[in-house]
Amino acid sequence: MLTDQQILRIPGPTPIPPSVQRAMTQPMIGHRGQSTSDMISDIRPRLKRVFGTKQEVIILTGSGTAGLETAVVNTVAPGEEVLVLVTGAFGDRFAKICKAYDIQTHVFEVEWGQAVDPEAVKNFLSEHPEIKVVFSTFCETSTGVLNPIKEMAAAIKEVSDALVIVDGVSCVAGTETEMDKWGIDVVVTGSQKAFMLPAGLSFIAASERAWKKIEANPQPRFYLDLKKHRDNILKDTTPFTPALSILFGLQQVLELLEEEGLENVYARHRLMKDMTRAAFNALGIPLLTSDKDASPTVTAVKPDDFDAEEFRKVMKKEFALEVAGGQQHLAKKIFRIGHMGYCSPADMLQTIAAMEIGLMKVGKEIELGQGIAAAQRVFLTEGAKAK
Amino acid sequence: MLTDQQILRIPGPTPIPPSVQRAMTQPMIGHRGQSTSDMISDIRPRLKRVFGTKQEVIILTGSGTAGLETAVVNTVAPGEEVLVLVTGAFGDRFAKICKAYDIQTHVFEVEWGQAVDPEAVKNFLSEHPEIKVVFSTFCETSTGVLNPIKEMAAAIKEVSDALVIVDGVSCVAGTETEMDKWGIDVVVTGSQKAFMLPAGLSFIAASERAWKKIEANPQPRFYLDLKKHRDNILKDTTPFTPALSILFGLQQVLELLEEEGLENVYARHRLMKDMTRAAFNALGIPLLTSDKDASPTVTAVKPDDFDAEEFRKVMKKEFALEVAGGQQHLAKKIFRIGHMGYCSPADMLQTIAAMEIGLMKVGKEIELGQGIAAAQRVFLTEGAKAK
Numbered sequence: 219m220l221t222d223q224q225i226l227r228i229p230g231p232t233p234i235p236p237s238v239q240r241a242m243t244q245p246m247i248g249h250r251g252q253s254t255s256d257m258i259s260d261i262r263p264r265l266k267r268v269f270g271t272k273q274e275v276i277i278l279t280g281s282g283t284a285g286l287e288t289a290v291v292n293t294v295a296p297g298e299e300v301l302v303l304v305t306g307a308f309g310d311r312f313a314k315i316c317k318a319y320d321i322q323t324h325v326f327e328v329e330w331g332q333a334v335d336p337e338a339v340k341n342f343l344s345e346h347p348e349i350k351v352v353f354s355t356f357c358e359t360s361t362g363v364l365n366p367i368k369e370m371a372a373a374i375k376e377v378s379d380a381l382v383i384v385d386g387v388s389c390v391a392g393t394e395t396e397m398d399k400w401g402i403d404v405v406v407t408g409s410q411k412a413f414m415l416p417a418g419l420s421f422i423a424a425s426e427r428a429w430k431k432i433e434a435n436p437q438p439r440f441y442l443d444l445k446k447h448r449d450n451i452l453k454d455t456t457p458f459t460p461a462l463s464i465l466f467g468l469q470q471v472l473e474l475l476e477e478e479g480l481e482n483v484y485a486r487h488r489l490m491k492d493m494t495r496a497a498f499n500a501l502g503i504p505l506l507t508s509d510k511d512a513s514p515t516v517t518a519v520k521p522d523d524f525d526a527e528e529f530r531k532v533m534k535k536e537f538a539l540e541v542a543g544g545q546q547h548l549a550k551k552i553f554r555i556g557h558m559g560y561c562s563p564a565d566m567l568q569t570i571a572a573m574e575i576g577l578m579k580v581g582k583e584i585e586l587g588q589g590i591a592a593a594q595r596v597f598l599t600e601g602a603k604a605k
Numbered sequence: 606m607l608t609d610q611q612i613l614r615i616p617g618p619t620p621i622p623p624s625v626q627r628a629m630t631q632p633m634i635g636h637r638g639q640s641t642s643d644m645i646s647d648i649r650p651r652l653k654r655v656f657g658t659k660q661e662v663i664i665l666t667g668s669g670t671a672g673l674e675t676a677v678v679n680t681v682a683p684g685e686e687v688l689v690l691v692t693g694a695f696g697d698r699f700a701k702i703c704k705a706y707d708i709q710t711h712v713f714e715v716e717w718g719q720a721v722d723p724e725a726v727k728n729f730l731s732e733h734p735e736i737k738v739v740f741s742t743f744c745e746t747s748t749g750v751l752n753p754i755k756e757m758a759a760a761i762k763e764v765s766d767a768l769v770i771v772d773g774v775s776c777v778a779g780t781e782t783e784m785d786k787w788g789i790d791v792v793v794t795g796s797q798k799a800f801m802l803p804a805g806l807s808f809i810a811a812s813e814r815a816w817k818k819i820e821a822n823p824q825p826r827f828y829l830d831l832k833k834h835r836d837n838i839l840k841d842t843t844p845f846t847p848a849l850s851i852l853f854g855l856q857q858v859l860e861l862l863e864e865e866g867l868e869n870v871y872a873r874h875r876l877m878k879d880m881t882r883a884a885f886n887a888l889g890i891p892l893l894t895s896d897k898d899a900s901p902t903v904t905a906v907k908p909d910d911f912d913a914e915e916f917r918k919v920m921k922k923e924f925a926l927e928v929a930g931g932q933q934h935l936a937k938k939i940f941r942i943g944h945m946g947y948c949s950p951a952d953m954l955q956t957i958a959a960m961e962i963g964l965m966k967v968g969k970e971i972e973l974g975q976g977i978a979a980a981q982r983v984f985l986t987e988g989a990k991a992k
Contacts, residue, residue, distance in 0.1 A: 560607065
């Protein structure tokens with residue numbers, strides 16, 4: 219087999235574009251110097267557009283979990299009650315962080331593979347007026363669900379003043395995110411998913427009313443203190459040493475996103491999702507989520523007559539193509555295909571065509587070419603819109 | 606469309622493996638120092654195995670044409686007559702070089718798309734005992750023909766003492782090359798094809814009897830003088846400044862070829878050829894060459910009911926997938942798919958699946974998925990052998 223080839227179709231980290239890879243090899247510069255400030259100054263407005271906000275987007279050196287913890291320690295005051303909407307492993311992460319801080323945490327569980335129902339959340343909050351903050355997940359990476367956060371935020375506001383905090387790690391920059399318009403109070407994301415970068419940066423934006431609460435919040439914190447970060451970014455600097463290489467890369471990522479156009483980036487992700495889903499539908503292999511709940515960045519497949527783990531092994535052995543397995547109780551029951559960031563419809567054609575062979579190899583009887591033909595038809599009808 | 610993606614399926618330059626790209630970014634070192642000599646010493650025996658020879662393989666800084674000219678000026682003495690076997694644009698290149706040196710050049714033309722017939726060459730040489738050197742092409746890049754050089758060398762030896770010179774630019778390292786066993790006197794190749802490197806190096810090996818002639822040859826030459834190169838490489842050095850970065854890359858390429866195993870590398874190329882041909886056969890689109898004459902590194906397709914140039918444009922526009930056009934009288938009549946070097950069966954699945962869409966876009970009526978299914982079937986039957 220061809221050595222040195224790896225086809226990375228896991229839901230993060232994702233492949234890095236060559237120009238971003240090159241940007242990240244720039245020599246180190248002083249992070250307190252003018253060049254770094256110029257770079258941060260250039261990045262600030264561009265990052266805001268990706269989040270759909272006029273607020274500052276804080277750049278934290280840390281991975282996604284650091285970003286989630288930042289959201290918790292800055293928005294929840296000691297003694298407050300919070301609600302965590304858990305639709306999978308990453309919703310669960312929020313609950314764990316809250317519990318680590320002894321925060322009184324209500325957990326609203328949704329069956330894995332389904333999206334949260336805004337009406338149900340609204341009803342829950344009506345009965346719990348003491349809840350001050352709601353934590354939710356935009357794309358639940360562990361199931362491939364895209365939660366309807368726009369509708370959820372609107373529903374919450376009907377009955378509650380709770381802050382709405384969204385973990386957007388595995389979809390921001392890959393799907394439309396309109397933080398201000400939708401009334402989201404905090405959006406957190408990481409660098410290693412649709413942002414096409416290595417892990418190491420987390421991006422966090424907060425609404426005006428969230429900032430009021432953050433400013434007044436006595437919860438102890440230092441490295442993750444958003445006030446320090448905002449004071450600094452307003453002066454085009456960072457409170458602590460930033461992961462400079464990834465900042466170089468981020469600048470180039472923003473260049474690429476703008477060159478393609480954010481609308482086109484989102485359309486490309488939807489197209490890749492639709493191609494993937496059409497292929498598995500045509501092959502008669504069940505998907506974990508409904509069309510309505512499906513994320514444009516990751517698709518979970520739930521085979522009923524072959525072994526998901528065996529299939530993953532075959533794909534790696536035959537094609538060096540890597541997909542993710544299931545997490546927690548879905549371990550070994552599903553496999554997950556990442557189609558976000560530096561990934562094209564042509565890459566999905568490759569993934570699907572190779573997977574048809576993998577299916578044959580694990581004994582699944584399919585008609586070769588049938589999945590790919592369905593994906594091709596989606597490209598031909600929908601692709602014209604996704605330029 | 607996803608920016609910064611380019612799917613390069615032309616018959617050279619070919620994509621460069623990441624580890625080779627990294628190797629080439631090593632800092633410059635003195636080319637007269639011990640480190641460079643150590644590197645050359647390491648490369649020498651490994652390069653010989655790729656050529657199938659015990660002779661030194663000369664590393665010339667220059668592109669393929671410099672290598673071809675080196676073959677001409679070192680093996681042909683002033684006043685001698687030579688034969689050039691022309692099966693396409695690159696056979697023609699040999700004839701042009703010979704003519705530039707006022708060498709009396711017999712040209713044996715073969716219809717483009719067909720391989721040279723060893724018996725016909727033998728008969729020609731029987732009638733021209735004055736011919737001292739025969740120039741031929743191993744893979745004719747312009748048509749995708751792999752000439753039967755083993756059989757041709759054997760046939761020539763039956764009737765002539767002429768040296769047999771082979772241009773192996775677009776196939777050595779992608780197809781079995783047994784210079785010594787097959788009695789080939791000079792093999793030339795370049796770095797930017799199956800060697801997975803940027804253009805800039807040319808590799809040349811000569812047989813014992815070729816070296817005797819080279820040593821005695823009064824033809825003026827300096828940079829391209831193989832004697833100088835051999836004197837130097839025997840001391841692990843080069844007569845002139847080498848393209849050091851590409852040498853760094855070459856060392857890593859040899860690592861990759863050995864890791865995969867040369868036999869497996871060749872099997873992978875045959876598999877990619879067979880997958881490509883099966884796909885176009887299934888789609889009812891004519892190929893330029895017969896199965897027997899087809900090269901494992903490049904496939905030429907000759908559409909009879911759609912425009913090859915239009916198709917190439919669509920592939921580039923829709924998928925950033927680049928294939929080559931035809932050359933000289935085949936311009937606009939064929940397109941050529943490179944499948945050599947850093948290219949896997951999964952990459953060919955991608956190419957074929959994307960091309961089916963491209964065919965629809967140029968108005969060719971095909972059944973979607975039919976080409977890919979044929980390629981998949983080839984993978985399933987033949988691929989097990991190509992590990």
